[in-house]
Amino acid sequence: MSPLTLAYGNLLAPALGPQGLASERLSGDLAQRFRGAHTAVEDARRAGELGFFDLPEEVETRRTVQEVADSFGQWFETMVVVGIGGSSLGARALADALLGLHWNLGSDEDRDHYPRLFFLENADPGSLRDLMDRVDPRRTLFNIVSKSGSTAETMAQFMVIEGLLSEVLDDEAVAGHLIFTTDPDSGVLRRLANERGIPALAVPPAVGGRFSVLSSVGLLPAAVTGVDLAALLDGAAAMTRRCEDPELIRNPAGLFATLLHAAHTEQGRSIHVLMPYADRLRALALWFQQLWAESLGKAVNRAGTRVESGPTPVAALGAVDQHSLLQLLMEGPRDKVVAFLRIRTPSHEVEIPRLYPEIAALSYLGGHELGALLEVERRATAEALRREGRPSMTFELERLDARGLGEFFMLMQIATVYAGALYGVDPLDQPGVELGKELTYGLLGREGYSAPELRDEDLGGYSV
Numbered sequence: 001m002s003p004l005t006l007a008y009g010n011l012l013a014p015a016l017g018p019q020g021l022a023s024e025r026l027s028g029d030l031a032q033r034f035r036g037a038h039t040a041v042e043d044a045r046r047a048g049e050l051g052f053f054d055l056p057e058e059v060e061t062r063r064t065v066q067e068v069a070d071s072f073g074q075w076f077e078t079m080v081v082v083g084i085g086g087s088s089l090g091a092r093a094l095a096d097a098l099l100g101l102h103w104n105l106g107s108d109e110d111r112d113h114y115p116r117l118f119f120l121e122n123a124d125p126g127s128l129r130d131l132m133d134r135v136d137p138r139r140t141l142f143n144i145v146s147k148s149g150s151t152a153e154t155m156a157q158f159m160v161i162e163g164l165l166s167e168v169l170d171d172e173a174v175a176g177h178l179i180f181t182t183d184p185d186s187g188v189l190r191r192l193a194n195e196r197g198i199p200a201l202a203v204p205p206a207v208g209g210r211f212s213v214l215s216s217v218g219l220l221p222a223a224v225t226g227v228d229l230a231a232l233l234d235g236a237a238a239m240t241r242r243c244e245d246p247e248l249i250r251n252p253a254g255l256f257a258t259l260l261h262a263a264h265t266e267q268g269r270s271i272h273v274l275m276p277y278a279d280r281l282r283a284l285a286l287w288f289q290q291l292w293a294e295s296l297g298k299a300v301n302r303a304g305t306r307v308e309s310g311p312t313p314v315a316a317l318g319a320v321d322q323h324s325l326l327q328l329l330m331e332g333p334r335d336k337v338v339a340f341l342r343i344r345t346p347s348h349e350v351e352i353p354r355l356y357p358e359i360a361a362l363s364y365l366g367g368h369e370l371g372a373l374l375e376v377e378r379r380a381t382a383e384a385l386r387r388e389g390r391p392s393m394t395f396e397l398e399r400l401d402a403r404g405l406g407e408f409f410m411l412m413q414i415a416t417v418y419a420g421a422l423y424g425v426d427p428l429d430q431p432g433v434e435l436g437k438e439l440t441y442g443l444l445g446r447e448g449y450s451a452p453e454l455r456d457e458d459l460g461g462y463s464v
Contacts, residue, residue, distance in 0.1 A: 003238065004407040006252045008393040010386050011259050011337070019334070019389035021262055031248040034258045037421035038246045044417070049428070051206030052413050055214040056237035056406070062229050065201065065216050069223035072179065072199075076141040077108075079115045079224050080131065082161065083145030083217070084153045086209025087181075088121045089290055090409070091145075091218045093283040095119075097405055098227050101279060114226045115141070123153040128160060137165050137177065141224075144180050145217055147203045149187030152440060181216050208428055210291050211416075213409050228402045235406025243414045253411045256393070257418035260337060263391060264311050269337050272311050273329070276341035277318035277378045280400060284341075285315035288412055295416045295427035302424050309423055319377040326381065330388055338385060338392040340378055341408075345399045346371035 013020035021030075044050050055061070081091055095103070095117055104116040118131055142161050146154045165174045175198050182189035184202035193200035201216035203209075212218065214236055223229055243253045263269035272292065274285045297310030316325055318340065329336055352373070354366030365373070378394075385392050397404040420427030441449040457463075 003242070004252070004404060004411060005396045006255060006393060007396065008255055008259055010382060011263065011391040011393055015386055016389050016391055019267075020391065021259065021266075025262075026249050030258050030262060033422065034248040034251070034254045034418070035246050037257070037418045038251070038254060040421040041414075041417050042244075048206055050417060051204045052208075052211040052214065052410075053240060055204075055207065056233040056240060056410070061202075061216060062219070062233060065219045066223050066229060068179070068199065068201065069220060072141055072224070074113070076115050076139055076177075078118065078135045078140040079143060079221065080118045080120060080135070080140055080161075081143045081145060081221050082120045082154055082157050083143075083181075084121045084151060085290060085294075086212055087145040087147070087151070087154065087217060088119055089210075089283070089287040090213025091221045092119050092121075093281075093287040094213065094218050094222050094227065094232075094405065095225065096283045097280045097400060098222070098402060099225055103225070112226060115224055117221055117225050120157055121153075123156050128157060132161075132164060137161075138168055140177065142178050143220060144178060144189060145182075146189060147183050147187070147209060147212075149182050149189035149191075152437070152444070155188070179220075181220060210294055211413050211428075213287070214406070231402035232406040235403035236410040237406075238403075239407040239410040240414070243411070253414035254418055256339070256411070257415040257422060259393070260311065261419055261422040263337050267334075269335055269391065270311050271314055271336040273314045273316050273325070273336055273338045274341065275316040275318050275321065275338055277374050278341075278343050278346075278400065279317070281341060282315070282317045284405075284408070285317065289313045289315045291412060291416050292419075294430050294433075296419055296423055296425060297432065298423075298425040298429075299432065300425075302426060307425070309425065318381065319374060322377060322381055329390060330384060334390070336390070338382075338390070340382060340392060340394040341397070342375060342378055342394060343397050343400050347400055 009015050011021055012023045014023055025031075041050070045053050081088060083091075099117070103111065104118065118135070120128060120131060142158075144154065144158045149155070162174060162178070165177055169177065175196050178198050180189040180193050180198055180200040181203060182193070182200055184190070184205065190200060192198060201220060203212055203215055203217060207215050209217075214233060219229055219232075222232065239253075243251050245251045248254050248258060260269075260272055264272075274288045276282070276285055292311065292313035299306055299308050301307045301309070314325075329338060348371075350370045352365050352368050352370065354363075356362040357366070382392050382394065395408070397408065417427050438449060439452050439454075442451045443454075445451065
């Protein structure tokens, strides 16, 4: 079984010339720099700070999630996951990748009688109303996901949903349509679960939201829809073992983090683009965007010095964004690195018919397969970037399956904490989002928060 691979030659001087990093540095100063980051991460792991490392080996969690999915999943025709950020992005990425974008349009037989799966993320009344008008709440399971139990957007939607359930069900039946994913011991959702007998799965204390895709946060929606949890977690465990190697050239997560860090801090390449060439992986790029941005964008480093540092991740999609972003990538500022993600063996092949032989602009396409066209476009884009001295790298999965996806999730999470060590910041906190939350609480009248005075958004008349 072929593992996930990372081809990084298009970041190095032999391919890019003076725009590339010297390849001998992979066994020199970059290797030494990575050893320091690897040691820091292993120390934090042993101290119990990086709980996501342990998730693939938590057999009891896997068993519990599968039992819950088996007992609840077949009772309902629809499951709705209510969460935002790390409480949703990973689960959605899993679902899109392994179920496909049109899962919910399939018949019961097409879905092997597994439920339809929807996600409510933003507190947008239009989205909630549109969905609730199209599902039967009496045949729907709502998975409310918030580790703290106080996420305003999620809890507001939970309250609306409970109100709608109460219109068609009695109080006892309402609880049977809810399942919480939250802190094991504390928080509002845990309290409600205990008081009302609502089933609740735990998010381990040492696992933050953006690192939680392989916890019950991502596993429950996957299991309810028939995803092979063992394969997913086995892939993640295999990547963990690969990344225990302190030698840079043998550690794929280390290479990703170290090369991007060097490109940023030494060459000014602060924008890191993840560009999968598969529609099913668009949400995966959005998951990476949160992981990289929220973990590495920090005002203060571990020494307490104000640094205001961090790369800017961008989620793209090939070949769609060859028709939107590529012009900028090719000729704009030299501040970007592109990471392509390709699937070697597509799940489906579609041959292009040999039509219009008399039209040169069409006839050359006949006889090729759509997957081959997509891969040729990716290769051509990588080569075009290389010829312009624009760096890139390429992840390759043999096929889009649960094991390969588990490898990719774990690689990126490990790379993120390596990058945190390289940048000298704490990749686990997110202090920059707290002020906005506090102002929101104050404006909505939450107890313990003062209503702030806000300056008019026209800034004293500067509007038209």
